[in-house]
Amino acid sequence: MALLDIKDLKVHFYGRSGLLSRKKKPFKAVDGISFCIEEGQTYGLVGESGSGKTTTGRAIIGLNPLTSGNITFNGRDLTMERRRGKITFDRNIGMIFQDPYSSLNPKKRVLDIVAEPLRNFERLSPKKELAKVQQLLAQVGISADSIYKYPHEFSGGQRQRIGIARAIALKPKLIIADEPVSALDLSVQAQVLNFMKDIQKELNLSYLFISHDLGIIKHMCDQIGIMYRGRYVEQGSSDELFSNPQHIYTKRLLSAIPVKEPAEREKRAREREAIAEEFQTSYHRYFDQEGLAYPLQHIAGTHYAAAQGTGGR
Amino acid sequence: ACSNKGGSEPSASPTGTTDSSPSPSASAAAPESNDDGLFNVSDFNNIKTNEGEAIAGGTLNYGLVSDTPFAGTLNFNFYSGQPDVEVLGWFDEPLLTWDASYVYTNDGAATYEVSEDGRTFTFTIRDNVNWQDGTPLTAEDWEFAHEVIGHPDYDGPRYDGGMINVQGMAEYHDGKADKISGIEVLSDKQLRITYIESNPSLITGGIWSYPLAKHIFKDIPVKEMSASAAVRQKPVGIGPFKVESIVPGESVVFVKNPDYWRGEPKLDKVVLRVVNPSNVVQEIKTGGVDIVGSFPVDQFPDNAGLSNVEWLGAVDRAYTYIGFKLGTWDAAANKVKPNPDAKMSDVNLRKAMWMAVDNDAVGKQFYNGLRWNATTLIPPSHPEYHDASNPGITYDPEAAKKLLDDAGYKLNGDFRTKPDGSELTITFISMTGSEIAEPLSRYYVQAWKEIGLNVQLEMIEFNAFYNRVGDTGEDDPSVDVYQAAWGVGIDVDPAGLYGREAIYNFSRYASDENDRLLAEGLSEKAFDKEYRLKVYKEWQELMVQEVPVFPTLYRAKVVPVNNRVHNYYIGDGTDMYVYNIAVNADKAIAAK
Amino acid sequence: MQNELLTIQHLTTSFKIEDHYYAAVDEVSLSVKPNEVVAIVGESGSGKSALAFSIMGLHARAKSEGSIAFEGYNLNSLGPNELNKLRGKHIGMIFQDPLSALNPLMTVGDQIQEALILHQPNMSKKERKRKVIELLNSVGILQPDVIASSYPHELSGGMRQRIVISIAIANEPKLLIADEPTTALDATIQLQILDLIRKLKDDIGAGIILITHDIGVVAEMADRVAVMYGGQIVEIADIHTLLSDPRHPYTRSLLRSIPSADTPKTKLYSIQGVVPSLKHLPRQGCRFRFRIPWIGESSHEENPQMHELSPGHFVRCTCYQNFWFPGEEDIQNGAS
Amino acid sequence: MPLLQNEAFAARSPSSLTILWREIVRDKIALVSLVFIVIVTAFVYITSLVLDQEQIVRVDLFALNKAPSAEHWLGTDYGGRDIFGQLIIGTRNSLTIAFLVTMLTGIIGISIGVISGYFGGMIDNFFMRVVDFFLILPFLMIVIAFIAVVPKYSIYSFTLIMTAFLWMGIARLIRSKALQERELDYIKASRTVGTSHAGIIFKHVLPNLSSIIIVSMTLNLAANIGLESGLSFLGFGFPEDTPSLGTLVSYARNAQTLESRPWIWLPASSLILVLMLSINNVGQALKRAADARQRRG
Amino acid sequence: MGKTITRRFGIMVPQIILLSILVFLLAKQMPGDALTGLLDPSVDPAVIESQREKLGLNNPWHIQYWDWITKAIQGDFGQSFRFKMPVLDLIGERISNTVWLSLATLILTYLIAIPLGITSGRYNDTLSDRLITGYTYLGFAAPLFIFALLMLWLFGFKIGWFPTSGSVTPGLEPGTLAFVISKMYHLLLPATSMALITTVTTVQLLRSEIIDIKHRDFIHTARAKGASESRIYNRHILRNALLPIAAFFGYELTGLIGGTIFIESIFSYPGMGELFFSSILLRDFSVMITIILLYGIASILGALVSDLILGLIDPRIRIK
């Protein structure tokens, strides 16, 4: 059984309805997506800006109330709790945020930051707490003497690792990582990615890894879902997707990856042109009237892609 | 302190003041303070000393000293505030004038004859008295004034004791009659009024002598009269000057009324404008105004030596006093209900409190002698009635202490206790809002503390003050002592303030002796002045003995008059008239 | 050499921090030819933007020394009036954040027009309007008249970036400086913008300075690449050489730390430590030495100089000769 | 993994309070101002313990309006009361009022602001309607109307009335900051590790607004010092046995006093001016400090 | 736009009703009433009592309130007891003075604030900036009334350049040029005195806005286009910097209301402030309530105007 099972998840936002203004049409940020994450696996979520990746992640942990759909985690049905927008705390889910600067309270010492979950759920003596925090910091590779420092005394990568220490303090099974490295410099980015992999092995973690950098996604993920305007257009293992993209949107996304070899510029440019043209001509085959993707269809193995409509042929 | 003048009769003087009493002295120069910086009202002139030759015409600038704009109810029949009177005085006047002892004379626009029983008056209006719009003034106008004031819809404050004294007025007011039976128009210029009761105060201010121009007001519903343009924008009177233009609340320009019945005024123009009390000195110094209606007495000493003005002074018809709560108001019976167990009911305590305060020093120090120790409840503004031989109770703290000791108020620590040994805390309330009210009140508290009385002061604003002393009949039981001031009517009769049936008798004092004296003061016999003098002398004596209230200070008023002004005067009975006022130069003189 | 469009020599730009001047751009020399894309890469804080701003003369309170020769002028010593005649006309600049780079209170059409008004005052109003439409067309905007009368906040990020570009190219500049033009954008939109810049280069033949920290973008666009570290250029070479034969330890580390869709899921390389802040930057010796402490001090030059390894390929400091990645001690010269 | 701490991060981190403090110490004018405020405050509170207040407000008939002398350092007022003593007690009273009003408006404003901003939605809607309502009230007039109602007008009733109509400014400020704050990831991070709303408000939101709170309370304090003097001037001051700076200043309403007895109103006016200037200086320095910190990120 | 305005008016109604209830309750709580001051021993207390009855002063507050509000809705705000005239007429007489004073002050405020703010913001940390900043600090700290008193004393009396009281020279025909000039002349000193103090917040705001904006990216864009400094300030910085000032306009109005009360009292300028005072002292409740309501409405309208201006100049704020 999968660790996390999402079925037909929908998150709709309603415009602010004040006393005197009428309700507007809901904005469908996430509009019916389903996926599972197996234990110890990394599941990648890709898509362009605004496609609903963050919203999905936040709905799972409870920061955005669900509109409909089911969430089963670790054999437990979280749906009702999440509908009410409650974070009835499940210590088995943690979250890492995109911005290592804003996700750590600048006024708190590292000790307080990392100990926060412990203080909430495990009543430890100060001594034990300190030991635990030190152990966690050691785990993320931050020297124990940093415990009384403040976040701004650390580099972006270090901060991100402090964030991870906080996320793993309660030994979660799943960590939702929302663009954990996109705010970081190249070299630091590598640090964090490496570290995330290490700790995954060590703690048998699962990740929901959200990013729009396909390079990173491919580097990190076992399974990948590709989102477009709140829906899935394609889903499958890393290999399946990268070697055999089915949906035109996936293809276009892949073709946008910059070349590595300057020599290939010409070739790549021609490929891109071809895909762009295909995107234009066969748009209606892949998207409905509202420009949304059709439901997924099984392709092979774990590979699914949005069905093709009748518009084109 | 807020002075609520007793008399209903507005002043006839253009200065609109309610003071009086020609000062006995006639020294020509500006008064000098004596060695210790004190002034004495008797050293002031109340008529301007003329210098040089008056020019023909000219414009006089008059400062109406007030920190609020004038309300603009410019008709004697409707006005209610002091500022408006000052405006009114320039363009309107009563038909009757009075002499130095406030008795109606026959020098005014109308003359009168009294019947044998003193109740029926026949008035004759002079032929040349016209409204400023040219319409002759008639007896009907006078009758009309009574009808309007007595009308149920009338919203002004003139429906008072004097009005009700007109025969048939009450019936008319209640709607039971459509004519006032006591008023009879004999001819265009002749009117007869019959009063219910005749007493000495009827001929000192008991007659309503302000006509209302019927040809202007007859079509205006009574309810709307006071707000009408005829009152507010284009008022018409019979006085020496006519209203030319009004800037509401701030200024009025008058031009002379060549048709004035006494003769053509000397000035061409009078410009009246409101001057804030805090700027008045500057305005006078710079010659911005020639004269002012009133002058803050505390600013006088510093400016006594101004080179461009002469200071006129007169005794004010008012006094400050301290009252003791001796009972409550019985609303059902409509009379005072003395409470013999009141905290202040021991006359020795009250006397001691009077003895403890040095009003002489207060007058000298706070007012440089322009207010001085008061002795009796009839002030020297009524020189005949004021009993100068009665010293009141004089300052003597040692005697006060002894008096209290003897009366059983024993010193226990800092303060004295009641004769029964319980604690004695006296609540004293006083009004905020006047220049010196606060230190003065505190001084009294200190003085009482000196003789061992624990007096707690509360300074409150005037609405709250009168509410607590009981102006609606509900006395606040927590108040024991209060400080207030009264203006005195032009008739001396004090019954409105000290009678058993007077709601304004805030001390709630009543005694048979008091009732008797007050009644006798208004009796038939009192038409005999000597008798009346004797009665009020006795009354003053009684009040000093009983001390339901004790007077603290008498007052003088002083006003500066620019040296270019001729024939200006303050007070009544001076034989001077507004139309004679003149100037000797085009421009006011500025101070050096 | 004479066909260089821009030649920067020994440019040093310093900022005042707490009463001391610290150089954010330190002795940088660089040249750009017409129709050439020179990319500048480097970590955040390495001085890329500071360099671009120096060329444009946009620094309000900085001290700038050295020469920036452009068409016979030394930009670094021009008065504001003369500079204004060049800026926007011969030199255009594209900014990193397209939202904040546009005045929120003016329609984008007016903002483009402003560039025309300033340098082609004789143009009639009508002509200008036509030109704006033309420019918007050329940057691939489909409804130019609608867009021209919109305000920046009404447009998407990609659209805004196109507007910023059309402002920069309004007067067909000879030099275009693009400071991270795609960092804020999605991969697909990034691609469109890059295409656009390339097209411009081809159309007007301008020289382009492309600032980025994305090696992918460099590989897509650049003819020559300068790598900056700590305010200095540490390596400069043509694109092929740099990607195939990087020498400076920093360049090599950088290239090794990129995860990409093509590389296997091996461990990525990460550089130790962080870029020091301006104030704490080591000013003596090789600036990178603290981040490769396993290389002995002796490998570094005392006063690191640029060494020309092959024509056009310069590397700073001699430490490159002795650099090896930790754990790969045996391979002395090895990367990619 | 070997780690290298860069010297850039070596310095011991200062808390936001120490940063503010440091900034003040660096700013000479602000430092002088702060020292001045502390000295005045200390002096005034300590001396007023020693001074016999009853003696000071004692009316002395024989020393009215006396110019400064050895006996009365700053002369006397129209009740013969010592100005110097009144100045000290008045300053104490005025400072007390200003402190109280600042504190109370602070507490109310911060509570409402934080609750409103943090929770948002209907709660925010409700509180903002309330704030809107208070904002349309013509402050001075309503306050005067309230003063007319209050039976016993004292420092405390004054403080309460003022507080009732002055809490909105800080509430709006705190609300808008809290709105921004709650969108920051570390608040969400706290939620994901199970911290309660109250916990987040007290442990995260408020501490992070502390510098803004300090700055705005300081600036409010400066503004509040002038509050009472304006009302005194209009004739709604305290009774004279409660000396205040405003009472002393409002004596200047009398032209005579304004022109020829400057010792009565000038010291109090100058003191108000200098106190407000000083507190404002400190406040502005704090503001700069808080801003700079934000810029540094 | 029309919709916003109607919606705002919709919110305004309950606010104003609430305000009127509050003020009514306050009025009821005040000791005394309009007849308290009428202490005349020769007037029978029964007559006064019957007047009280006639004026409805003896009714419970909610009945008085109901009477009042039903009439008020029809535009009848009652009668002033002191002035014996309809409240609206009375206010009509006074309001023009206050409006002129406020308007003159407002104009002067901006006339002073904008050049000073620009100088200070543009050349920040120069000598002139320091002088201006010093002035703003002083202006912030100086009590308005002391400053105004000194101005009156100096320019009104000592030097004598300006009239010292009133709103117009007596005797001028309304509508004539001389009348208008005299009005302006009387306004000048009070308005300047007030503007010099109230302007400091605007100067400070403008300065900090300019300093903030001149470091924004779009200013770099403008520079990179080759725009001259003056163009950058006039075209780009100023408009953006004026936004918050426009947003502040509503509050500026509310602030003015407070200030004019002082100024009117010092310069004996008959306006609403004085009217309010005397009506509260003399318990002329109908006047008092109407004035407070009027000011309440003025501040709502001020805020609305602010929003409308903001909506007009800031395209990001859409007004439907």
Ligand SMILES: Nc1ncnc2c1ncn2[C@@H]1O[C@H](COP(=O)(O)OP(=O)(O)OP(=O)(O)O)[C@@H](O)[C@H]1O
């Ligand atoms: N609280 C909210 N209220 C209304 N709309 C929201 C809310 N949160 C997100 N949205 C909208 O939902 C859509 C999806 O947002 P989401 O943040 O999930 O996208 P994303 O894929 O994470 O994009 P990015 O790559 O930019 O982070 C966006 O259009 C966003 O504007």
Ligand SMILES: Nc1ncnc2c1ncn2[C@@H]1O[C@H](COP(=O)(O)OP(=O)(O)OP(=O)(O)O)[C@@H](O)[C@H]1O
């Ligand atoms: N106006 C300034 N005052 C002081 N220091 C500055 C200023 N502008 C930039 N710096 C500093 O100069 C250094 C170089 O900054 P620059 O913006 O050029 O870096 P960058 O390479 O563009 O980085 P990024 O990739 O983050 O844009 C940094 O340390 C920065 O903090």
Ligand SMILES: [Mg+2]
């Ligand atoms: Mg996201």
Ligand SMILES: [Mg+2]
């Ligand atoms: Mg940059």
